C-alpha cells in the first residue's frame with residue numbers, strides 16, 4: 300500500500316499537480332460545495348487501496364513506454380499531453396457542443412487548424428474523432444454521398460477497416476494489388492478506375508503493417524484522367540511530412556498530400572497523444588452540408604462553428620483536444636522542429652536496424668523501410684519452417700523482454716532479399732509469417748545495439 304504522494308517520480312504527475320491547482324483557482328469565486336463526485340473525505344484509505352489494486356492489475360501489460368517494447372504501433376503520450384488530459388478531466392468537458400466545453404472546443408478548432416496547415420490547407424472542415432477508424436468512416440461516408448453507389452478501392456495493405464466501413468456505408472469495396480514493396484500498384488489501380496464505377500480511391504501514406512507509402516503523385520495523375528475522389532489515410536504516417544530525411548519516393552507522396560479531398564491522421568499514433576484522438580479533414584468546407592442539411596454553407600466556416608454539428612459522433616472527450624492543443628503549443632508542427640526531429644530519429648532507428656538485418660544471412664529483410672517500420676523473415680528451406688522460426692524468435696525475444704510483432708506478408712515481399720526462386724514451390728499469393736518492429740519512439744535510436752543483441756540471442 301502506498302501513501303498519497305506529494306511529489307511523484309513521474310514528470311507528468313508533478314506537472315498535473317500544478318496545472319490542476321491553476322485550473323481550480325479559475326473557479327474559486329464559487330461558494331464551496333461539499334465533496335467531489337460524491338466523494339467523502341474519509342474514503343481516502345479505500346480509494347488508495349483500490350488504486351493500488353488497479354495499478355497492480357495494470358502491471359499485467361507489455362511495457363509499452365520502454366524502448367525494448369519495439370513491437371506494435373504504440374508510443375507513450377508526451378508528459379504534457381498526459382498532464383493536460385488528466386487536468387481537463389477534472390472539468391470533463393464534452394466537445395460535442397459549445398455548452399459542453401467552450402474552451403476545449405476553441406482549443407480543438409485551433410489544434411485542428413494547425414494540423415490542416417501542416418498539410419498546406421488554409422481552409423478546411425475538420426474535427427477530432429475517437430480514432431482513425433471513426434475518422435475514416437466519416438471521410439468515406441462523405442465520399443459515398445458525393446459519389447452515391449460507386450465503389451471504394453484501397454490497396455491490399457490498406458487498413459482492414461476500409462472494407463468494413465464500406466460495408467457500413469453500403470458501398471462496394473475492392474482491393475488493389477500491391478507491388479513487392481507493399482505499395483499500391485499503379486497499373487492495377489488504373490485498370491480499376493478505367494472501369495468507371497470507382498467513386499473513391501483510398502491512398503495510404505504509411506501502411507499499418509509495413510509503413511509503405513502509396514505513390515500519391517501517380518494516383519493524382521490518374522485523377523486528372525479519370526474522375527474519382529481521393530481520400531488519404533495517413534492515420535499512422537501523416538506527421539512524417541514534417542521530416543527532412545524521407546526517401547525520394549516517400550517524399551514525393553507526402554509533398555502532394557494537400558491535393559487530397561480528405562485526410563485522416565491519428566494524433567494518438569505518432570502525435571504523442573493518449574488514445575481517443577483521431578482527426579478527419581476535408582479540403583472543401585462545403586461538405587459540411589452533408590452533416591446538417593438545413594444550414595447554409597457559410598454556417599460551417601463562421602467563427603460560431605459548432606463541432607457537434609459537423610461530427611457523426613455526439614459526445615467526445617474535450618480532454619483529448621486540450622491535450623493535443625497543449626502538446627502542439629510545446630512542440631509546434633513545423634518542419635525541422637523538435638517534434639519533427641523526434642520522427643527523424645525513428646526513421647534512422649528503422650534504417651539502422653534494417654541494415655543490420657539485411658547483412659545477416661540468418662534473415663531475409665522485407666522491403667526497405669519508407670517510415671519507421673521494418674519486417675524480416677527467417678531464412679529457412681520452406682516457408683512453413685520460416686513461419687515456425689519467426690514465431691520462435693518472437694517468443695524467445697519476449698523472454699528477454701524484447702517485444703517484437705509478427706505479421707503475415709506475401710512471399711514476394713522477400714524476393715529482393717532471398718532471390719527470385721525463394722520458396723518457389725509456394726503458390727501465387729502465398730504468405731509467410733515474419734517479424735515486424737515499429738521503432739516509433741525517438742529513444743529507440745539509442746537502443747539499437749541492445750535490441751540487436753537480443754534479436755541475435757533470440758535467433759540463435
Ligand SMILES: *Cc1c(COP(=O)(O)O)cnc(C)c1O
Nearest residue numbers: 430431432458507532534535565
Ligand atoms: C491505425 C490505423 C487506422 C485505424 O485507426 P484507429 O485509430 O486504430 O482506429 C487506420 N488506418 C491506418 C493506416 C492505421 O495505421
